Amino acid sequence: MILSKPNHIKIYGHRGARGNLPENTLQSFSFLFENKINAFETDILISKDLIPVITHDFRLDINMTKDLEGNWIKNENIKIYDLTYKEILNYDVGSINKLSRYGRRFLNQKSLPNQKIPKLSDIFELINLNDIKNVVLNLEIKSTPVEDNLTPPPKEIVRIVKKVIEKSKLEEKILISSFDWRVLKEFSLQMPNISRGYLSFQQKTGVKIEKTIYKNSPWMNLTLEFDEYDLPGLIKKLGGKVWCPFYRDIQKKDIEEAHIKGLVANVWTVNKESDMMRMIEYGVDGIITDYPLRLKELCEKKNINWF
Numbered sequence: 001m002i003l004s005k006p007n008h009i010k011i012y013g014h015r016g017a018r019g020n021l022p023e024n025t026l027q028s029f030s031f032l033f034e035n036k037i038n039a040f041e042t043d044i045l046i047s048k049d050l051i052p053v054i055t056h057d058f059r060l061d062i063n064m065t066k067d068l069e070g071n072w073i074k075n076e077n078i079k080i081y082d083l084t085y086k087e088i089l090n091y092d093v094g095s096i097n098k099l100s101r102y103g104r105r106f107l108n109q110k111s112l113p114n115q116k117i118p119k120l121s122d123i124f125e126l127i128n129l130n131d132i133k134n135v136v137l138n139l140e141i142k143s144t145p146v147e148d149n150l151t152p153p154p155k156e157i158v159r160i161v162k163k164v165i166e167k168s169k170l171e172e173k174i175l176i177s178s179f180d181w182r183v184l185k186e187f188s189l190q191m192p193n194i195s196r197g198y199l200s201f202q203q204k205t206g207v208k209i210e211k212t213i214y215k216n217s218p219w220m221n222l223t224l225e226f227d228e229y230d231l232p233g234l235i236k237k238l239g240g241k242v243w244c245p246f247y248r249d250i251q252k253k254d255i256e257e258a259h260i261k262g263l264v265a266n267v268w269t270v271n272k273e274s275d276m277m278r279m280i281e282y283g284v285d286g287i288i289t290d291y292p293l294r295l296k297e298l299c300e301k302k303n304i305n306w307f
Helices: 026-034 120-129 154-168 181-190 231-237 252-260 273-282 292-301
Strands: 008-014 039-046 052-054 136-141 174-178 195-200 242-245 264-267 286-289
Touching (some): 008 292, 052 120, 195 231, 252 264
Parallel strands (some): 264 286
């Protein structure tokens, strides 16, 4: 797995290609492969019957989920962890409500009929059946230390995901990331050879997410002292391979420090061309974006190497 090349940008489709097609669907991932983009970031949760599934939120999102009758669901508290995979298949995630605040962010996203939340094994099968070359799968494990009963404990999550990864024969193509560093610690114990990316969010406010980097943060679960202005140094001590910061949190000097520490720096989620160019000028290794074709076209227009 090649995560960085000198003077190149690695393009990662975010949740497939969320700006173009329904997020975290097999069609969205296929769209990437058809356009020669072989790296993506996606999200993993665990169903009631302990099947790893590809979806972002702990609860079904009312803005992108319909029932069997084709109506938008109204219950905002349907937890993935409370549903068996058979029950999950009763919902369609092939469109987005363009009248919602969330939907207005992605007005150009196409709707697709009969799209179900995939299993993690489904994306592995798609890659293996189509013999996708040089693929990089950034699997973000969704877990939280601040609310109970949304996932199994970190140790159990890793045990469940490990079984599916080992069957896939794609372990060397996988980068595991998480905001919940307890999960990453478990991967270091149960799958020490798999690459780990440490997600960080240092803003005071965010949409659906909260600051994770601070003293005594349950997201970090650390006993050692750290400097919040030297996350690369901390991640290096923890044995990480990749730092995954929010793009608004960083300056050029932070990326330079990450490289001095021998880390790959992948930023998320960068959608405006001006921000893409700034990240490229900072020297990041990878850019995670809802619009991978936009980034690809920008690179080609500006004679910037990408892979």
